Every structure is written in structure tokens, then in C-alpha cells.
Amino acid sequence: MPFMRGLRIVGGNRLVGSVTAHGAKNAVLPILAATVLCHGAEIKNCPDLSDVAVSCHILRHLGYAVGRQGDTLTLHREENGCRDVPPEWMRAMRSSILFLGGMLARCGGVSLCPPGGCALGGRPIDLHLSALRQMGAVITEEGDTLRCTAPSGLHGAAVKLPYPSVGATENLLIAAAGTPAETAITGAAAEPEITDLIRFLRGCGVTIEASPGAILVQGRDTLSGCTHTVLPDRIEAATYLAAGAVTGGAVTVKCDPGHLAAPIAVLRRMGCKIKITGDSVALTAPEKLCGAGSIVTLPYPGFPTDLQAVFMAAAAGAKGYTAFTETVFPRRWAHVEELRRMGADITVAGSHAMLRGAALTGTALTCTDLRAGAAVVLAALAARGESTVTGLSHIERGYAEFVLTLRHLGAEITIAEI
Ligand code: UD1
Numbered sequence: 001m002p003f004m005r006g007l008r009i010v011g012g013n014r015l016v017g018s019v020t021a022h023g024a025k026n027a028v029l030p031i032l033a034a035t036v037l038c039h040g041a042e043i044k045n046c047p048d049l050s051d052v053a054v055s056c057h058i059l060r061h062l063g064y065a066v067g068r069q070g071d072t073l074t075l076h077r078e079e080n081g082c083r084d085v086p087p088e089w090m091r092a093m094r095s096s097i098l099f100l101g102g103m104l105a106r107c108g109g110v111s112l113c114p115p116g117g118c119a120l121g122g123r124p125i126d127l128h129l130s131a132l133r134q135m136g137a138v139i140t141e142e143g144d145t146l147r148c149t150a151p152s153g154l155h156g157a158a159v160k161l162p163y164p165s166v167g168a169t170e171n172l173l174i175a176a177a178g179t180p181a182e183t184a185i186t187g188a189a190a191e192p193e194i195t196d197l198i199r200f201l202r203g204c205g206v207t208i209e210a211s212p213g214a215i216l217v218q219g220r221d222t223l224s225g226c227t228h229t230v231l232p233d234r235i236e237a238a239t240y241l242a243a244g245a246v247t248g249g250a251v252t253v254k255c256d257p258g259h260l261a262a263p264i265a266v267l268r269r270m271g272c273k274i275k276i277t278g279d280s281v282a283l284t285a286p287e288k289l290c291g292a293g294s295i296v297t298l299p300y301p302g303f304p305t306d307l308q309a310v311f312m313a314a315a316a317g318a319k320g321y322t323a324f325t326e327t328v329f330p331r332r333w334a335h336v337e338e339l340r341r342m343g344a345d346i347t348v349a350g351s352h353a354m355l356r357g358a359a360l361t362g363t364a365l366t367c368t369d370l371r372a373g374a375a376v377v378l379a380a381l382a383a384r385g386e387s388t389v390t391g392l393s394h395i396e397r398g399y400a401e402f403v404l405t406l407r408h409l410g411a412e413i414t415i416a417e418i
Pocket of ligand 1: 025026027029094095124125126127128129163164165166167168193305306328329330
């Protein structure tokens with residue numbers, strides 16, 4: 001078999017030190033999609049991730065000049081660019097579907113294929129499509145192509161989402177921002193990344209009133225564009241805190257602690273001491289973590305599904321039991337098999353997983369998706385002996401400078417041919 005680029009990790013080092021969370025992947029992707037409504041924008045604190053690179057490819061294809069200097073992205077529309085998004089960019093990530101709302105509002109239509117992204121066990125887009133239809137979109141499926149048009153332009157609507165889908169809320173919000181009418185969204189998602197998108201759209205001149213679950217948008221024909229600083233990535237921040245916890249270390253992360261209440265509560269239950277300041281969280285771990293009791297993933301402000309795998313890795317070697325209930329993506333268990341191969345004792349039944357702490361031993365591991373990838377790396381950092389990890393491209397979709405940051409904290413981790 002040919003060599004693959006992967007990671008070599010020797011477990012057992014205590015992680016100690018301070019890191020700063022990058023800009024949030026899940027905030028910058030919808031903001032870049034919303035940029036199709038503007039002539040240009042300047043996005044600061046933009047993480048250097050492969051999913052961001054895909055968004056930039058799509059924006060170039062849609063007529064934008066895209067430049068990056070450090071962590072600042074500059075976008076400027078050079079031509080009308082109302083054209084379909086090629087299937088290879090649609091399939092490269094889930095967030096490419098977020099271009100739909102903006103393209104419908106500005107161009108009156110677009111054809112695209114269903115998006116790709118992490119395989120979390122079925123990721124339909126019915127809520128996106130039904131919400132846009134309520135604004136006047138006509139969407140038909142022809143084979144693998146969605147033909148989306150708004151023959152007489154989109155109109156305002158009162159849309160009630162039956163589930164607070166993050167992506168559907170964002171698509172609808174972007175479509176509503178580019179439609180000169182009033183749109184009311186109820187049952188909306190309330191994730192901090194939605195609030196960041198609202199901040200960006202307000203900066204572009206859109207009037208938006210928002211309270212948890214309800215958003216009222218007074219859209220416009222043309223948006224001015226603005227300079228926006230992306231909020232810190234709460235999932236990345238919690239991943240580094242969990243890395244400190246699982247290695248018995250002491251890690252401080254500069255981030256927005258207000259967005260981390262649920263994971264911080266779990267880390268405290270596992271025996272970690274946590275000190276919170278205005279813009280940082282400092283964790284000191286006990287020598288051995290305790291089981292976390294019950295962890296139930298829920299829409300924000302509940303415990304994030306994106307941290308379920310990472311916290312399972314943290315609990316795998318702890319003393320005692322942790323019970324997981326996955327209500328957001330009920331079949332998001334791809335990491336379980338990898339953790340078991342290290343010695344983890346986990347039983348899955350439907351949307352539940354029961355874990356009993358056990359000693360972990362390093363082995364050959366694979367990243368099956370973005371957060372599962374982070375989880376196996378954390379487990380390997382805590383395990384006895386050496387591990388190899390392949391499937392690095394998954395991690396690079398969502399963690400900027402991952403290996404460098406872990407090494408800075410004292411991990412023995414290198415990129416290697418495996
Ligand atoms: C976003 C995040 C992802 C996170 C998830 C939940 C981005 C780029 N991704 O994904 O990291 O794990 O929120 O916090 O921001 N659903 C439907 N029909 C739809 C849409 C969703 O049935 O049309 C279901 C999904 O299958 C899933 C649940 O709703 O079971 C939540 O999905 P959603 O909130 O839409 O997640 P994403 O926006 O895909």
C-alpha cells in the first residue's frame with residue numbers, strides 16, 4: 001500500500017500552556033456565503049481551513065476577487081457572476097448549500113447538486129428547501145440537480161422552522177437579508193454562529209431584530225458590505241480544554257467563555273478546576289478524570305453535538321461511567337469503533353452510548369470525520385504507547401494549526417508518512 005500523510009503520536013505527555021482560539025469555522029462559512037449579496041467585504045480573524053478555501057473557490061467562480069493577508073480575507077465582486085456552482089465544490093462540504101439563499105435573492109436562481117460534508121448519518125436539506133419555497137422559490141429535482149428559481153423574485157414570509165436547524169436558519173436569514181421585504185423566522189437556531197451572521201448582515205445595512213428562537217429581517221436589494229471580525233471558535237476552544245483534561249494537564253484558552261457553559265459544566269463534573277476571565281478559560285485537570293455522568297447533545301445552549309466525540313475520547317480513560325445521548329445527529333458514532341480499538345469500553349444502542357472508563361493503548365487509527373478525527377487524536381495523546389492516525393484531511397477542514405498547537409502545549413505529535 002502507498003504511504004499516506006498522517007500523524008504519529010506518543011501518548012502520555014501532560015499538555016500545559018496557553019492557546020488562542022482561531023475564528024470559528026461555522027461562523028465564517030455562512031458569512032462567506034452571505035457575501036454574494038454584497039459587492040465586497042473584509043473578513044478578519046478568518047481561519048486558514050480547507051472548508052474556507054472551498055468557499056473562496058466558489059466565490060471566485062461567482063466573480064469575486066479573493067485575497068488573504070494573514071488572517072484577513074478581502075472579497076471584491078468584479079463581474080456579475082450569476083452562474084451555477086459546479087458539483088465538485090458543492091460536494092466538497094456541507095456549507096456549500098448556504099450559497100443557495102443568497103444566489104436566489106440576488107440572481108433569481110441557481111442550479112446545484114446536493115452538498116457533501118461529514119457523514120454524520122443522513123444530512124437532509126428539506127428544511128432549507130421548504131423555508132425558501134415559503135419565500136417564493138420554485139425548486140425542482142432533476143436527477144442529481146436541484147433547479148432553484150424565483151421567477152418573480154423572492155418575497156417576505158413568516159416562516160416557522162419545525163426544528164432549529166443551524167443551516168436552514170442561516171440559508172433563510174441570508175435569503176431574507178437580500179429580499180427587500182419583511183421576513184419573520186420562528187423556531188430559529190440560536191447558536192453563537194447565527195448571532196455572528198446577524199452581526200455581519202447588520203454591518204451590511206440589513207435591519208434585523210433577534211431574540212432566542214425568533215428573528216425579524218427587513219431585507220434590502222443591495223447590501224453595502226462591511227468589515228467583520230469572526231467570533232472565536234467555541235468548538236476548537238473546548239477541544240483544547242478537553243486535550244488538557246485528558247492528559248492531566250493545565251491549559252488556558254483565549255476564547256469567549258460565555259459560549260462554553262455546557263462543556264465547562266461537564267469538565268467540572270469530570271473533576272477539572274476551571275477559572276473563567278472575560279476572554280479566557282483556564283483548566284487544571286486532576287491526575288485521573290471521573291466519568292461525566294450523563295451528556296445529552298442539544299441545540300445551543302445545550303451541549304454541542306460537535307463535542308460529543310471529543311468528550312467521549314476524554315471520558316474513555318476516566319474512572320467511572322459516562323452516558324451519551326445524541327439528539328442532534330442520532331447516528332453520529334463513527335468514532336466509537338476507533339476508540340474501541342484502543343481499548344475503550346463503549347456500547348451503542350440507537351441514539352445512546354454507554355461508556356465505562358478503561359485503560360487506552362495506542363494503535364493505528366483513522367479519522368472518519370472532522371470531530372471524530374479530533375477525538376481519536378485526543379485519545380491517542382492520553383493512551384499508553386504510540387498511535388498513528390490517517391485521514392488528516394478531515395481534521396484540516398476544521399482545526400487551523402492543529403498539530404502545531406498541540407506541540408506547543410507539549411504533545412509528542414508529528415506529521416509523518418504512514
Ligand atoms: C451545523 C454545523 C455542524 C453542527 C450542526 C449542529 C456548520 C457548517 N455546521 O450543521 O458542525 O454539527 O450545525 O449543531 O455550521 N436536518 C433535517 N433537515 C434539514 C436540515 C437539518 O432533517 O433540512 C436535521 C439534520 O439531519 C440533523 C439536525 O437537523 O439531524 C441538525 O442539523 P443542522 O442544525 O441543520 O446542522 P447543520 O447546519 O448541517
